[in-house]
Amino acid sequence: MTFGKLITTAAMAVALCAPGIASAETFRLSSETNENSSRTQGAERFAELLDEASGGDMTVKVFPNAVLTGGDQLKQGEMLARGSLDFSVTSAITISTLVPEMSAFSLPYLFSGYDEVDAAVNGPAGEEMARIMEEHDLKLLAWGESGFRELTNSKRPIRTPEDLAGLKIRVAGPMFIDVMSELGANPQQIQWTETFSALQQGVVDGQENPIGAVIIPQRVYEVQKYITNWHYSYDPAFLMMSLAKWEALDPEQQEMIQTAATEAMDWQKELTREQTEEGIQLLKDEGMEVYDPTPEELEAFAEAAKPAFDLWADKVGRDLVELFTQTPES
Structure with missing residues (x-):
């Protein structure tokens, strides 16, 4: 379309x-x-x-x-x-x-x-x-x-926070530096226009972005082998x-x-x-290994990232964060 x-x-x-x-x-x-x-x-x-x-x-x-x-x-x-x-x-x-x-x-x-x-x-x-x-x-x-941001890398499947240890992950800004640091990765802030070449040349091992809006149209699958659908952040x-x-x-x-x-x-x-819905099969067809974490594994990621959540919730304002968690009935 x-x-x-x-x-x-x-x-x-x-x-x-x-x-x-x-x-x-x-x-x-x-x-x-x-x-x-x-x-x-x-x-x-x-x-x-x-x-x-x-x-x-x-x-x-x-x-x-x-x-x-x-x-x-x-x-x-x-x-x-x-x-x-x-x-x-x-x-x-x-x-x-x-x-x-x-x-x-x-x-x-x-x-x-x-x-x-x-x-x-x-x-x-x-x-x-x-x-x-x-x-x-x-x-x-x-x-x-843009969508929920998923994690790709060229080294190994990511199923637990421990799997991220030492991986150089391209990120877009300061919050993501803190989040990836808490998860054990080595975050690198790089402009998006420079990211594909950084992945291609091994300057970084991975990146995180939405599937439908970025990973597929930007052909990230050409330089990445693994993707974890952990829905850890929305953009x-x-x-x-x-x-x-x-x-x-x-x-x-x-x-x-x-x-x-x-x-x-x-x-x-x-x-x-x-x-995004159709993209998972495309990524498989392009040779990527797709991993969908269990609810327990997602909870482990969320728990590991909680210090970064609390830090940035204080920075942006707890009252504002509360608005994001309100339901239509509340």
């Missing part, structure tokens, strides 16, 4: 169709993953929907692989806040250096499944995160999904916009953008979950 990438070459043009829009405008959207990932495909879907809704008066050019930030995905949020970029489809991990509260999503074993995830992003926790984003000059338009994707540019739009433009964003990210989340 793919959609063609919308590429526009005109920088500005006179608008003739949509009422209330004085001139046609081309926006730039940055995605740090490649064209095959569901995140970038969600961005392209947004571009198509917005172009259609505006009669061609608001178009979006999608730039994958964080090319607008020189391959540094961590700069996307900063550039967006300054107004140097218009849109970004990114993840909680990527934005957490700018918005530390986003680290709450990544707490180890915070969620046990999709029902808890959906309740969080569609409830008070998601609303609070959108409010916090605005304090950083970012407009959170819609939630999508949402989301579409965000420069708050200043959002506030400069008229209500009609805002409505079109919001509607297109919601529809595109709902589609992106569904696609990601389909790709």
Whole structure:
């Protein structure tokens, strides 16, 4: 299920169709993953929907692989806040250096499944995160999904925390350094755009990422032999916009953008979950050894990671973490 990438070459043009829009405008959207990932495909879907809704008066050019930030995905949020970029489809991990509260999503074993995830992003926790984003000059338009992060490596099957001892694992940020250290691994923080070559050259032994959104489209299976489906951390994707540019739009433009964003990210989340479900067999077909831990083994991982959970729950705020654990009835 793919959609063609919308590429526009005109920088500005006179608008003739949509009422209330004085001139046609081309926006730039940055995605740090490649064209095959569901995140970038969600961005392209947004571009198509917005172009259609505006009669061609608001178009979006999608730039994958964080090319607008020189391959540094961590700069996307900063550039967006300054107004140097218009849109970004990114993840909680990527934005957490700018918005530390986003680290709450990544707490180890915070969620046990999709029902808890959906309740969080569609409830008070998601609303609070959108409010916090605005304090950083970012407009959170819609939630999508990267997914639960699974562990791959080139050395051996991982069934217990002890199996991680000494393995060099690529991680995306400070929380994951603490988590992997507690689990006995040797964490290495590396930009995602540099990770494949680091795995290929043996600079690191493994990495952790969602199956559907990253491991398969980024062809991680070409340089990794083992995967453990331990669901230890969840990473949402989301579409965000420069708050200043959002506030400069008229209500009609805002409505079109919001509607297109919601529809595109709902589609992106569904696609990601389909790709994840189907991806296990693909990884087996590609020669990976897939291991699904027992409930007892998962509990052992969670217990080993608990010191890191407590440390980071205190950093992001226990009140905020409590919002993530509320059920719809509570």
